[in-house]
Amino acid sequence: MASRVSTFLMFEGKAEEAMTFYVSLFKDASVTSIKRYGPGEPGTEGSVMMASFSLNGQRFMCIDSSVKHAFTFTPATSIFVDCESEAEIDTVAAKLSEGGQVLMPLGEYPFARKFIWLADRYGVSWQLSLTNA
Template sequence: MTRATPFLMFQHGKAQAALDFWIETVPGSRIESVERFGPDGPGPEGTILRAHAVIAGQAVMIHDSFITHGFDFTPSWSFFLDVENEAGFDRQFTALSEGGGVLMPPDNYGWSRRFGWLNDRFGVSWQVNLA
């Protein structure tokens, strides 16, 4: 069976910190497996070769690139996070946006009572919606 899985590539060894942050912040998230680069590389020892995780029920793969690229994450790709209540919305929007940047502050934009869009401190984009 052919299957597509979102793949998140980090630079400069940030993958583990991003995973830890998301698992702590987003309900329904967990790390399923982690393979790390060993002493023989090619990446720095201990950084993530391949991790499988679930973020709010969505399976993703994560990797620490040992090659520095001239690009990073773009807001055109994002997690769309439906949150059940105002308190959860406020908590998750605040936590995810801390150290990142708000692209659209929480408001009623006509398609939802409350919606906000942000980049987290790792550069990953999140659209947070009050379901």
């Protein structure tokens, strides 16, 4: 079996909420597994020990860290989505930007007919693009 590469997202108590939100944004998306902390385990009981989900065939993993860290997500790493229609980019951009921060506003750019770069309400950075092709 070949090695698997996945994007891994660490949250502090919002992993399941974020994962459920992300899965709701795309047609081909699902939660593929979830394991929660139980009584007496090192994380908050019921929070996500390890979960995986799929967005349009791309596998992601996420956890709720019980340890407070001095770091969080950064826009230097983002999830890039090639949208298939103007309706998709408009809808996904509107939902992801709610409670988040727009880094580059939705509009036309030399490299894309329509593009937006944002950090969502959880701090995860996204680039959505509708290319010229």
